[in-house]
Amino acid sequence: MASPQQMERDGGVDMQPVVAVQGVVVTAPTDPMTLLQGVTSIKIGPAGNEKAFQRMPGQGSGPFGKPPLGIVGSSPITDQDGKVIATFRFSSSNREMGQMSAQLLLPDGRLFAQFERPNRTATFAMSQEPSTIAIDGARYATVDSGKSGSLQRADGSGGIMFNAPCCQPACKWLAVAFCCFFPTVGIASCYAMCQLEKTGRLVYLSSLDGSPVGNVMFMNVLNEIFAYIVLDLAKYSNLDARSKLDLVLLVACHVAADYCDFRGGGAGAGGGGGGGF
Numbered sequence: 435m436a437s438p439q440q441m442e443r444d445g446g447v448d449m450q451p452v453v454a455v456q457g458v459v460v461t462a463p464t465d466p467m468t469l470l471q472g473v474t475s476i477k478i479g480p481a482g483n484e485k486a487f488q489r490m491p492g493q494g495s496g497p498f499g500k501p502p503l504g505i506v507g508s509s510p511i512t513d514q515d516g517k518v519i520a521t522f523r524f525s526s527s528n529r530e531m532g533q534m535s536a537q538l539l540l541p542d543g544r545l546f547a548q549f550e551r552p553n554r555t556a557t558f559a560m561s562q563e564p565s566t567i568a569i570d571g572a573r574y575a576t577v578d579s580g581k582s583g584s585l586q587r588a589d590g591s592g593g594i595m596f597n598a599p600c601c602q603p604a605c606k607w608l609a610v611a612f613c614c615f616f617p618t619v620g621i622a623s624c625y626a627m628c629q630l631e632k633t634g635r636l637v638y639l640s641s642l643d644g645s646p647v648g649n650v651m652f653m654n655v656l657n658e659i660f661a662y663i664v665l666d667l668a669k670y671s672n673l674d675a676r677s678k679l680d681l682v683l684l685v686a687c688h689v690a691a692d693y694c695d696f697r698g699g700g701a702g703a704g705g706g707g708g709g710g711f
Contacts, residue, residue, distance in 0.1 A: 467675055469538070469546055469682065470667070475514035476682065478522060478689050479662030487693070493527040497557045502528040505694055509662075511538070511686075520546060522686060526694040528553055532562035532579075536690040549687050551579070562695070565687050575680065577687045584642065585684040594647060594680050595640045603633040639681070647673065650685060652692070661692050 470476075492502030504527050511520040524536040536549040551565040561580030568574055573588045586593040607630040614622035632653075639647040648670055652663050663685055667678055 467679060469520060469540070470675070470678060473513045473519060474668050475664065475666045476519070477512045477662060477664045478686060479509045480660040492529065494531070494533075494553070496528060496530040500530075502530055505529055507693060509689070509693070522689070524690040524693050529694060531557075532695070534562075534565065534690055534694045536686070536694075538686060547574070547683060547686070549690055551691075562691070565691075567683050567687065575683065577684060579691065585680055585687075586642070587680070592677065592680070593642050594677065594684055595642060595644075596637050596684065597640075598635060598637045602636055604630050604635075607633060641677075647681075652688070661689070663689060 487507035488505065490504045490506065492504035494502055496502035504525070506523075506525040508524070509522045510518050511522055513519050518541060520541065521539045522536065523539065524534070526534050531553040532551060533553045534549070534551040537545055538547040538549075540546050546569070548568040548571075549565055550568075552563050554563055561578075564579060564583075565577045566573055566575075567577065567585075575585050575587045575593065577583070577585045582595075582597040584593050584595040607626045611623040611626035611630070614626065635652040636649060637652065638649050641647055650663060650665065653661060665682065665685060667681075670678060670681060673681065
């Protein structure tokens, strides 16, 4: 049998772009809107169990020459009916220095999008390096890390800005826990701390020209295995189809950061760890 290279030279087969994902070669989709066809709401996460979320030794060098930590896992992406429409794989070979890789795979195994973020250039930083998103092997957009920034398309045609305010919903429960500790002998404080875990993280969205888009709420609980987000795409009726795709990719990128960023080293060595927003 002739090799694929020979068949291609002889014109015997129409070679399509392929991508390798964790040892499996898959054909890349040609329509970037494939993911959202017929979808009105999506949920990313949670990873949900230790088998899909494994910590392991990393590669390279961590801060101050310490051995780095790594992580690998996967999370389902479901639609409004609970049907799995994609799988989100994420990994980091050096969590302390901010390295991150992720892939968004369609149910048939095709690679829809690839996310990459390199190691930080400095041990201490307020945020991680920007992430790049590729679709069909071509660079589609760049996403800033940190509490504010933007997703900007590589062709300059648009994007989405995001900002996570300092005063989050969790702040009121922290205030309740503090103020009610002595008057209620700690009972109200226990209740407030339970509610604190359920409040999530609010993020405001706007277009690049500053026009409001809406907001999203990341349910980033204390154990990142159970972190998730639900996007009701009907709420963003002011966005065109491609902008809704931008929104999904932006959220997916920061969900990967929630899973991968190092949570044990503080904001200095972890670059503001505990997720992108």
